[in-house]
Amino acid sequence: MNDELIYGMNPVLEALRGSRRAFELFVAVGANDRRLEKLLKLAAEKGVPVRQRDKRDIARLCGTEHHQGVALRVEGFAYADLTDLLVTGTNGLVLVLDGIQDPHNLGALIRTAACAGANGVIIPKDRAAAVTPTVEKSSAGAVETIPIVQVTNIAQTLAELKEAGFWIYGAVGEAAEPVYRQDMTGNVVLVIGSEGEGLRPLVRKMCDLLVAIPLQGGVSSLNASVAGGVLMFEVVRQRLEAAQKKA
Numbered sequence: 001m002n003d004e005l006i007y008g009m010n011p012v013l014e015a016l017r018g019s020r021r022a023f024e025l026f027v028a029v030g031a032n033d034r035r036l037e038k039l040l041k042l043a044a045e046k047g048v049p050v051r052q053r054d055k056r057d058i059a060r061l062c063g064t065e066h067h068q069g070v071a072l073r074v075e076g077f078a079y080a081d082l083t084d085l086l087v088t089g090t091n092g093l094v095l096v097l098d099g100i101q102d103p104h105n106l107g108a109l110i111r112t113a114a115c116a117g118a119n120g121v122i123i124p125k126d127r128a129a130a131v132t133p134t135v136e137k138s139s140a141g142a143v144e145t146i147p148i149v150q151v152t153n154i155a156q157t158l159a160e161l162k163e164a165g166f167w168i169y170g171a172v173g174e175a176a177e178p179v180y181r182q183d184m185t186g187n188v189v190l191v192i193g194s195e196g197e198g199l200r201p202l203v204r205k206m207c208d209l210l211v212a213i214p215l216q217g218g219v220s221s222l223n224a225s226v227a228g229g230v231l232m233f234e235v236v237r238q239r240l241e242a243a244q245k246k247a
Contacts, residue, residue: 002076006136007058007067009035014141016042021075024048028055028069039070048072066137077131080147082157085120086164092187093118093235094161098154098203099194100224103129107138108225109192113146114139116232120147124154128194154191158206161189170199170207171231173221179211184235185242192228 003023006015013035016022025043027036029052043050059065085094095113100106106129113121129135130150136143151157158168166187169179191207193199204210213222213230222230 003073004076004133005062005071005073006133007062007064007071008137008140009033009039009068009070011133011136011139011141011144012070012072013039013042014144015072015074015136016046016048018144020078020144022046022048023073023075025050026053026058026061026071026073027051028053028058028067031069033069036070062133064134077136077143079131079150080120082122082149082151082160084147085122085149086161087119087187090186091239092166093232094120094122094166094189095228095232096122096154096158096161096189096191097124097128097228098191098199099124099128099197100192101127101129102195102224103132103134104138105129105195105223105225106131107135107140107143109228110135110139110146110148111142112225112229112232114142116236118146118232120149122149122151122154122157125150125152154200155202155206158189158191158203162206162208168206168208169231170204170210171213171227172199172204172210173212173215177209177211178214179231179234180214182209182211184238188235190228190231190235192224192231195224 025048058067058071062071095118166189168189170191
């Protein structure tokens with residue numbers, strides 16, 4: 001597994017809290033972010049050497065100036081296994097991304113899934129963004145807090161999730177059923193398509209129901225990461241409401 005360089009305060013912080021082996025922490029000379037003290041403390045606890053570097057040197061290492069004065073060399077990202085997501089409870093939530101190609105969208109969706117308490121995120125190996133330092137930065141370090149599974153066949157994976165008791169909802173702009181009319185309090189899979197083409201035909205066929213977010217004018221569609229956020233937190237809203245009724 002190759003090493004990689006994570007950059008940005010939150011991604012580095014979450015990486016130091018996580019299970020990946022860290023090799024060295026680069027800190028810009030003169031950096032004074034209030035979170036830096038916490039980073040240095042975590043690095044000391046884990047025995048990670050700290051190297052002071054000029055900001056331009058860190059930018060050269062990271063390939064970007066948006067590093068916030070810190071970078072961490074760690075072992076490469078390890079994907080989870082699908083079996084880790086096949087929960088036996090009654091309120092599972094899995095996000096499946098069918099070909100998201102923009103790393104910033106992928107990072108934002110992973111971050112939202114983590115905030116929504118999802119069991120994990122599933123992405124395809126081909127023709128889609130993978131977890132990279134850019135995705136880790138866009139996720140604000142959330143890739144360290146939620147299982148991410150990479151699979152060769154999304155349609156087959158949906159079949160396995162169905163067998164495990166999940167109900168599959170596909171997000172499609174022209175779907176007749178508004179998402180707010182659906183009962184999403186059980187084991188739910190939300191499938192979000194690519195930024196341009198949406199869900200592929202075979203993936204559509206594997207969905208139990210296609211749902212839409214009602215739009216009230218303006219442009220005809222939402223950004224993929226925004227749509228995913230709306231859908232995931234509709235699931236959260238319904239579950240909180242159901243729990244309050246039982247209380």
